[in-house]
Amino acid sequence: MSVRVVARIRPLLKNEIDKDVIVTAASNNESTKGSQIVRIPNPKNDAELYSFQFNSVYEQETTQQELFDNEVSPTVKHLFNGLDVTLFAYGVTGTGKTHTMRGGKTLADRGVIPRLLSAIYRRCRKVEKDSQGDSKVEVAMSYYEIYNDRVYDLFEAPEKRTAAGLPIRDNGGKTVVVGLTERPCMTLKEFEQLYDQANVNRSTSATKLNAHSSRSHAILCVKITQISEEHTLVSTASAIDLAGSEDNRRTDNNKERLVESSSINKSLFVLAQCVEAISKKQARIPYRESKMTRILSLGQNDGITVMILNLAPVKSYHLDTLSSLNFANRTKKIEVNEVENEPIFRGPKTTSSLTGPTLNRQPLRALTSTANIQLPEQDRKTKPVKSFSVYSDKSRPSMRPAAPHTSISRPTTQKRSLDGSFPSSTRSIKQARPNVGLSKAEIEAMIDQRVTEKIAEKALNQTTVPAPALSGDVQRRLDALEQRVSEKEDSEGLQFLLMAKQHHARGEDSSALRMYQLARPFFPKNEKLARKIIALQEQIQRKRGEDLTYGSNTHVETNYSTVTQKKVIKNYESHDDDYAGNFGPEPEADDSFIFKPKRKNAPKMKVAIFRDEPPTTSSSSTENPPSPRTQNLLRIINTRDVMQIRALKGVGAKKAEAIVSSLCEMDDLDEGALVTDLETLGCLRGVGSKTVENMRIGLGVSV
Numbered sequence: 001m002s003v004r005v006v007a008r009i010r011p012l013l014k015n016e017i018d019k020d021v022i023v024t025a026a027s028n029n030e031s032t033k034g035s036q037i038v039r040i041p042n043p044k045n046d047a048e049l050y051s052f053q054f055n056s057v058y059e060q061e062t063t064q065q066e067l068f069d070n071e072v073s074p075t076v077k078h079l080f081n082g083l084d085v086t087l088f089a090y091g092v093t094g095t096g097k098t099h100t101m102r103g104g105k106t107l108a109d110r111g112v113i114p115r116l117l118s119a120i121y122r123r124c125r126k127v128e129k130d131s132q133g134d135s136k137v138e139v140a141m142s143y144y145e146i147y148n149d150r151v152y153d154l155f156e157a158p159e160k161r162t163a164a165g166l167p168i169r170d171n172g173g174k175t176v177v178v179g180l181t182e183r184p185c186m187t188l189k190e191f192e193q194l195y196d197q198a199n200v201n202r203s204t205s206a207t208k209l210n211a212h213s214s215r216s217h218a219i220l221c222v223k224i225t226q227i228s229e230e231h232t233l234v235s236t237a238s239a240i241d242l243a244g245s246e247d248n249r250r251t252d253n254n255k256e257r258l259v260e261s262s263s264i265n266k267s268l269f270v271l272a273q274c275v276e277a278i279s280k281k282q283a284r285i286p287y288r289e290s291k292m293t294r295i296l297s298l299g300q301n302d303g304i305t306v307m308i309l310n311l312a313p314v315k316s317y318h319l320d321t322l323s324s325l326n327f328a329n330r331t332k333k334i335e336v337n338e339v340e341n342e343p344i345f346r347g348p349k350t351t352s353s354l355t356g357p358t359l360n361r362q363p364l365r366a367l368t369s370t371a372n373i374q375l376p377e378q379d380r381k382t383k384p385v386k387s388f389s390v391y392s393d394k395s396r397p398s399m400r401p402a403a404p405h406t407s408i409s410r411p412t413t414q415k416r417s418l419d420g421s422f423p424s425s426t427r428s429i430k431q432a433r434p435n436v437g438l439s440k441a442e443i444e445a446m447i448d449q450r451v452t453e454k455i456a457e458k459a460l461n462q463t464t465v466p467a468p469a470l471s472g473d474v475q476r477r478l479d480a481l482e483q484r485v486s487e488k489e490d491s492e493g494l495q496f497l498l499m500a501k502q503h504h505a506r507g508e509d510s511s512a513l514r515m516y517q518l519a520r521p522f523f524p525k526n527e528k529l530a531r532k533i534i535a536l537q538e539q540i541q542r543k544r545g546e547d548l549t550y551g552s553n554t555h556v557e558t559n560y561s562t563v564t565q566k567k568v569i570k571n572y573e574s575h576d577d578d579y580a581g582n583f584g585p586e587p588e589a590d591d592s593f594i595f596k597p598k599r600k601n602a603p604k605m606k607v608a609i610f611r612d613e614p615p616t617t618s619s620s621s622t623e624n625p626p627s628p629r630t631q632n633l634l635r636i637i638n639t640r641d642v643m644q645i646r647a648l649k650g651v652g653a654k655k656a657e658a659i660v661s662s663l664c665e666m667d668d669l670d671e672g673a674l675v676t677d678l679e680t681l682g683c684l685r686g687v688g689s690k691t692v693e694n695m696r697i698g699l700g701v702s703v
Contacts, residue, residue, distance in 0.1 A: 003298065005332040006056040006071050007038050007309040007325075010096040016314050023313040023321060025057040035059065038311070038325060043318055052325045054332060060313065064103055067308075068115045075237075075304050076119045079224065080127065082340035084303030085237045087112060088296065090328070091310035092320040093244030098214055100308055101241040102199070112308075113220055113239045114192070120222065120237070121188050127226065138225040140184045141191065143198040144177060146292050147216035148263040154198035154218070155181045168291055174301070175294050182223070195220075203260075214243045215260045217267065217292050231343040240296065242268070245320070267292040272327055274298060279330045298331070302339035307331055493522025509540050510683035544679045629699050630678060633692075637663075637681060638674045649698025650691055658686035 009023055025035035035057040042048040058067055075085045089097035103111025124137040143154040150165030152158075167178045185191040203215040218241040226233040243264045270290035275298060277285045287293045287300070298305065309328045311321050500515030513536045516529065523529055626634070636644050640663050646656040662684040666673040675681050682692050 003305045003307055003331055003334045003336055004071075005054045005307045005309060005328050006058065006067075007052075007054050007311055007328065008058040008062065008067065008096070008100060009038075009060050009311050009313050010099075011060040012313065020314040020316070022315050022318060023311055025059045026051075028053070040318075040322060040325065043322065050322070050325070052329055054309070054328065064100075064108065064110060064112075064115070067100070068112055071306060071308070072112055072116055073119060075306065076116070076123055078304055078338075079120070079235050079237055080123055080226070082233050082235050082343065083338060084235055084301060084341065086240070086296070086301060086303060086305045087116075087238070087308070088240035088242060088306075089308045089310055090242055091244055091324055092312070092317065095244065095310035095312045095317070095324075097244060097308075097310045098241055100310060101239060113195070116237065116239065117191050117222065118188060120224065124224075131228065135226060135228040138184065138227065139186065139191075140182050140223045140225075141194065142177075142180050142182045142221045142223070143195070143218070144180055145202055145216040145218045146267070146295070147203045148260060149267065149291055151177055151291060152216075153179075153181050154201045155183060155194070156201070158201060168294060175297060177295075214241065215264070217242050217264075219295060231345045233341065233343045235341055242292075266290065271296070271298075275327065275330045275334065279333045298334055298336075302337045304338060305334075305336050493519045496522070504536075509536055509543070510679070512536060513540065514683075540679070544677070626677070629696055632699055633695055634675055634677075634681070640664075648695045650694035655686045655691075659684055661685065 007025075009025060012018070012021070022041055024039050026037040026039055027034065028036045036053055036055065038052045038054065038057055039049045040052075042050060056070065072087060075087075079085050087101075089101050091097050099109075099111065101111050101113055103109045103114060120139065124139065127135055127137055144166070145152055145154055151168060152161050152165050166180060169176050169178055183194055185194055202218055220239045222237045222239075224235050224237070245265050245268045267290040270286060270293050273289075274285050274287060274293050278298065287297060307328065309324060311317075311324065496515050496519035500512045500519065503509075503512035503515060513533065516533050516536065520529060520533065633648075636648065637659065639645075640660050642653075642656045642660055645651055645659055646653060651659075663673075663675070675684070678692050678696075681687060682689050
């Protein structure tokens with residue numbers, strides 16, 4: 001059976017006039033009682049009318065009692081037969097959904113929900129009267145809302161709610177709200193008190209189109225439990241008051257109302273997507289994209305579903321009304337399975353035949369699906385004896401005789417009888433299984449013995465592989481190396497000397513000089529090392545006078561065509577390797593080592609740059625003081641302020657930190673050391689001649 005869709009046209013409000021009415025109801029044929037067609041003009045052409053056919057159409061003069069008697073009252077009988085009933089109102093804001101579902105305070109204005117509960121209580125009294133007291137009907141209700149896609153219990157005050165709301169879970173094909181309060185209500189008066197109390201906690205506010213606009217979807221669930229001697233039948237009636245979709249250009253919503261409107265429109269849009277996917281029989285239906293669609297589950301729930309489409313008759317709702325009619329036209333094509341809930345049968349009471357310590361043991365709770373099936377009596381099969389948590393075909397003899405004083409005696413009892421009280425249980429009691437005859441201590445001894453045997457067997461099977469013997473030359477070299485490394489101070493000094501020789505071989509005289517100076521404290525009596533340091537200092541001074549000369553602030557045009565290539569001449573002293581022999585014993589020659597000469601790098605192109613002073617001779621460059629731009633650059637570097645150094649051209653965060661760390665290392669060697677020239681600056685970590693020139697050029701531009 002498909003979803004039953006009925007349309008209701010609301011009456012005109014005080015500020016609406018008859019000439020603005022565009023929605024009319026018509027009958028399919030004259031013989032049919034009532035109306036089944038809604039007609040509305042085309043928004044682009046008033047002469048053209050659209051017609052939508054539904055199960056029933058109720059005009060403006062329809063009362064609440066007529067709507068309930070014709071559409072909702074027939075479902076009460078099916079509700080007590082075990083079918084679930086779902087009623088929901090759909091429409092844009094201001095079309096009368098809440099009035100249809102909840103109604104007013106007067107007797108004539110009562111909505112669908114109060115009238116439904118009145119019919120349920122009348123039916124309860126009738127069932128109890130017809131059964132002469134053998135059947136008992138219990139009614140419980142739960143009431144919650146979906147506000148901003150979060151589920152809140154309306155029986156809880158807003159200040160006691162959690163921000164995340166209540167979670168939703170799937171249980172047996174149905175959507176269940178975890179932690180929802182379920183209140184029993186035995187009379188109609190109790191229901192009215194609980195219902196009015198919960199409606200106070202519902203989220204409502206005023207908009208331009210509606211003074212009491214619902215800002216959430218409200219779901220009322222009434223659970224009916226019929227208990228008799230033979231079975232128990234549970235059914236649920238759900239009444240859903242959906243919030244209406246809104247056009248924010250007409251409602252003049254503020255920021256908070258806009259958030260609520262966005263959540264409402266999103267959930268209704270997902271509902272429309274679900275309906276369209278069901279009508280097109282698509283494989284995937286997006287129920288889980290909104291909590292409202294998960295709870296409503298059109299086409300997935302088994303039972304009776306009735307949709308009440310609320311329409312506004314005036315022209316100001318023209319496009320919204322047309323959209324609602326198209327949605328309802330697709331909804332009526334959804335097929336719903338009318339499946340009754342399975343009753344839970346009760347078996348006859350039986351007396352337990354168990355005696356002994358198991359007499360007070362509580363039986364397992366039987367499942368609903370198996371409680372209604374009477375299983376035939378089956379032949380009992382003897383299970384194999386369980387040994388070491390694994391079933392074996394026969395009991396194994398123990399490794400040693402069991403000591404009579406260590407065995408644990410267990411009381412033997414009869415197995416549970418397979419009578420009517422335990423139809424789904426076929427397992428025997430653990431205490432009734434035969435005793436193997438081994439104590440805990442004997443089992444542990446057996447395990448230890450088997451482990452010991454396995455380890456011994458594995459050790460016998462393994463063949464020892466002798467380690468290859470080292471040659472005498474290699475052994476002597478290893479001993480000499482260990483002797484040198486064992487002396488911590490000398491080994492560290494040798495490392496500095498090794499790094500100095502590597503820097504010197506690459507032409508990095510400043511770095512080589514620094515390494516020699518670091519190695520000097522380890523070898524204070526070595527005169528060759530002191531002469532080497534003095535020679536390197538003189539060589540650096542000569543090189544500084546030849547290559548690093550800076551001009552005045554006059555502008556010199558850069559001619560990129562006059563680029564010359566200069567070869568780096570590496571000066572090697574004849575006594576470079578003489579002093580190294582005094583530091584420790586020389587290792588013997590190793591024929592396995594093959595020396596591979598390092599490839600020479602291609603000469604780098606040098607470009608003329610801006611200079612502060614005209615080029616002078618090497619003697620005058622060392623005597624003249626640095627230019628103001630150079631002094632400013634050195635002053636910034638010596639401040640050791642990362643922010644100021646980072647402001648220089650071509651210097652980033654990492655390079656600035658590297659410069660500061662290099663200056664701190666200079667302090668470790670010479671306290672209060674400062675960078676006095678550009679040559680020393682270019683030798684710092686992460687800084688080269690090109691970086692120095694970029695720093696100076698940047699200072700000249702800023703000035």
